[in-house]
Amino acid sequence: MSLAPSALAIEQAASLRDYNTFGLPAVARTLVHIRGDADVRRLLEHPEWGMAPKLVLGGGSNIVLTRDPQAVVLHVAVAGRRLVAETDDAWIVEFGAGERWHDAVAWTLDNGWPGLENMALIPGTVGAAPVQNIGAYGLELADRFHSLDAVDLITGRTVTLDHAACRFGYRDSVFKRDAAEGGLAGKSVITRVRLRLPKPWQPVLGYLDLERRMAETGNHQPDARTVFDWVCAIRRAKLPDPAVIGNAGSFFKNPVVSAEQCHDIIARDPHVVHYVLPDGRFKLAAGWLIDACGWKGKTIGHAGVYEKQALVLVNRGGATGAEVVTLARAIQESVYGRFGIRLEPEPVIL
Incomplete structure (x- = not known):
């Protein structure tokens, strides 16, 4: 990293592997670390990069890099x-x-x-x-x-x-x-x-995993710290730590369908996990749909579906963005073929 006379923190030909939680390979020609509003304004005044296209990158937990970005990459590092x-x-x-x-x-x-x-x-x-x-x-x-x-x-x-x-x-x-x-x-x-x-604080407990915790513990009036601990335990049990296994968390959105569509799927697959929404539609668990199609634990190239949670795609070591996208598209086709539902990715695919 270098500090230019403008006081911008800039890196040239910077690897982005550590700036995306999937750990995918990509190189930014110019990487600028944004520590406050003034840094953005300094960048916009820069004679070379001010008018160039920009790519905003935070923690990199919601992006799949399939190529080297041509834009100036802004790594947002504002503290406080x-x-x-x-x-x-x-x-x-x-x-x-x-x-x-x-x-x-x-x-x-x-x-x-x-x-x-x-x-x-x-x-x-x-x-x-x-x-x-x-x-x-x-x-x-x-x-x-x-x-x-x-x-x-x-x-x-x-x-x-x-x-x-x-x-x-x-x-x-x-x-x-x-x-x-x-x-x-x-x-x-x-x-x-x-x-x-x-204020006053009210717990949000109407979710299957939390209802199970209440039943298991006999605690039906948990305080906020207890809910926090339960959520952490649930996530750690079924979701991989990006520091250990590259991933972007939940890869697909849970699809929302009409009551008629939901009842049709239930008639064919009574065990489908679903939640009714205030407007009468239903949210289906994308992870369940993927698992029902047999994808849990499967791999294409170096990209795979996590063994404990089918909603999470992982980097098994050396995966490229293209391999992740190939796997995601295969899953989408499979789910559509069986359920008639098109899954939509959560992360931005670049």
């Missing part, structure tokens, strides 16, 4: 965590976009501000969380979101977006949609995120 405000009905906490998500969850609990415990151990950074609208065990980021700051990659201006402006959907937000859809994909860098943790 603080309580912004406390009201009668909520705590408002703020994090730098480069903070690790799980560390942020643990920090709020350590300070007596519960509300994020269901999303413990999700890999990646805080800045990536609103992009993907991450979620787990019955809770989504959108349920706790307050606002965020982002720097426009054209003007260099810092803007604040509230919940409505982020246009959250299931594993979706305005940051994943391109300009044709009125989106901000590739047009801004998230630098700070604020979350609203409501």
Whole structure:
């Protein structure tokens, strides 16, 4: 790494293997470490890279690199965590976009501000969380979101977006949609995120794995720390640690189908795991669908399906992005052939 006269932290011909949790090989011609809003503005003023295409990279937990990016890669490393405000009905906490998500969850609990415990151990950074609208065990980021700051990659201006402006959907937000859809994909860098943790705290327990824990322990009124510990134990039991086995967490979104479609699938496969949604539609467990098609533990090239959770694709050592994509497409075709459902990948495939 070198510090240019502009004080930007820049690397040339930088390997991105350590910057994506899949551990896939790729090289950035220029990698810029963003430590604050000012770094983005310095980059935009740079005579060579200011007008060049940009690729924003946080913790690399939601990307599959199939080639060397030609764009200038921005590694978001903005630090910081603080309580912004406390009201009668909520705590408002703020994090730098480069903070690790799980560390942020643990920090709020350590300070007596519960509300994020269901999303413990999700890999990646805080800045990536609103992009993907991450979620787990019955809770989504959108349920706790307050606002965020982002720097426009054209003007260099810092803007604040509230919940409505982020246009959250299931594993979706305005940051994943391109300009044709009125989106901000590739047009801004998230630098700070604020979350609203409501008072009084109420546990979110309507998820099968958590219901099983309550039944096993006899604890039907767990506190936030207990829910946190349960979620960590559940995830560790069936999801691989990216530091040990390269992966991007859940690879496919859980498909949402009509009640008619769900009843049709249940008639053929009574054991399908499904959850009713408030609007009457049903969410199906993508991992169950993949497992039912016989993919758990299978491998194509050096990419495989994790033995303990079919929803997770893994790097068995030396995998390329092309091998991961080949495996993912084979799974999609298999699930569609049996169930008539098209699985949609969660990570961005570059």
